[in-house]
Amino acid sequence: MDSNFTTGTDGSDVTITVCPDxxxxxxxxxxxxxxxxxxxxxxxxxxxxxxxxxxxxxxFCDSSHKKKLRRP
Ligand code: FES
Incomplete structure (x- = not known):
């Protein structure tokens, strides 16, 4: 996973992590x-x-990405 750091609204660190798929x-x-x-x-x-x-x-994510796609 990759993370990027930035500063949040209260001055603390904010991280954004890309989850594969x-x-x-x-x-x-x-x-x-x-x-x-x-x-x-x-x-x-x-x-x-x-x-x-x-x-x-x-x-927001509701975990639908985990469901397999149906093919016609
Ligand atoms: S990334 Fe989880 S539902 Fe789209």
Missing amino acids: GPLLVRGSAQLFDTDGNPLPSNRATVALCRCGRTGIAP
């Missing part, structure tokens, strides 16, 4: 915004952001 894990005091610039609730120490587009709770 899974979400981005954001750890720390990052403030998240939707595409309109509205803040998203983030009262958790770790937030998983969907990268696969299959989640039912966008932009």
